[in-house]
Amino acid sequence: MNETRYTTDAVALDPDGYAPVGHPGVTVPEDRRCWSVSWPAYAPVDITPPELRAETLARHVPGWAADRDATPDLVRDWEQRQAVALVPFQLDGRGWPLHPQGRTGRTGRNLGRWGESAAADPIVVAGSGDERRLLLITRDDIEQEAIPGGMVDVHLGETAPAALVRELREETGVDLSEHTPVILGQDLVDDWRTTDHAWVSSTSALYQLDATVTAVAADDALDATWYPFGSLDHLVAAVSAAGRTLYAAHRPLLQRALAHLAK
Structure with missing residues (x-):
């Protein structure tokens, strides 16, 4: 049976064969998504920026x-990274x-690390009932409304709880270091920079x-806004x-926060 080789859909590559970082990649049928399924003709698009x-x-x-390593086989601490990963992952033969x-x-x-980049997403909610509000920022990279989070500085020994506080303070000026959040989960994020070999997993936490x-945008944020948060539909409409x-990748995290608030 002949394999179908998917192309870059006429999007121009640069002279070295790289695609723009926003390229969606080749089409992957659901029955070939699993790594255990053989697909010799698989030719993913390289979106590594210069x-x-x-x-x-x-x-x-x-x-x-x-990571200063140009390819992941040069990374020397995979065993340690796998041991602390928020979401387990494997290595291939290379x-x-x-x-x-x-x-x-x-x-x-198009991320700082090969494999998992750990993020921290503080979901800050104020009030209750019809007066409930959610704090979001306008990200400067994609100019969409998102949770005011960011990457954990694991190479500096930072923990996810510390990153939650730091990212919130850096991006909104809100200091919740004296508050104890509810950890909602540790999950893969459908981040726009994801590739076969680099992705984002997040610790999401609810602050009530x-x-x-007062929230003032700074660092990676263009704006900081409190939105009505009675439901996800209510939020999207606002x-x-x-x-x-x-930001679509944060919708599952926000839905989980709403489910917790409904208990």
Whole structure:
């Protein structure tokens, strides 16, 4: 039986064969997503940006990159990374990490680390009932409304609880270091930068306040806004009314927060 080779759908590659970082990748049928399914013709699209390619990394490492290795087989601490991963993952025969949910249609990386990049997402809710509000930021990379979170600085020994507090303070000016959140889960995130060998997993945590507090956008945030949060549909409508879009990857995390609040 002949395999079908999927293409880059006429999107122009640069001279070195890389696609734009926003390229959706090749189509992956559901019956070929699992790594255990043989697919010799699989040809994922490489979305590695110039600053993370081998020739650039040989000269310097961008400030946001934790791995200076151009390919994942050069990483030497995979056993340790697998031991602390929020979502378990395996390595292939080359020593490359494999996305826990299977093929993505894209390869390379547009994240600081190969394999799992751990994120922390603080979901801050104020008030109750019809007065309940949710704090969101406008991300500067995709200009969508999102939870004010970010990456855990694991290479500096930071923990997820510390990152929750730091990211919230850096992006909104809100300091909740004296509050104890409810950890909602540790999950894969459908992040726009995901590839076969680099992805994001997040610790999401719920902070509950009696009333809204002043929030001022900073760092990676263009704006910080309190939105009505009676339901996910209610939130989406409010965000749309403001002329903005809710970051799709955070919807499952917000739905989980609503489920907890409904208990």
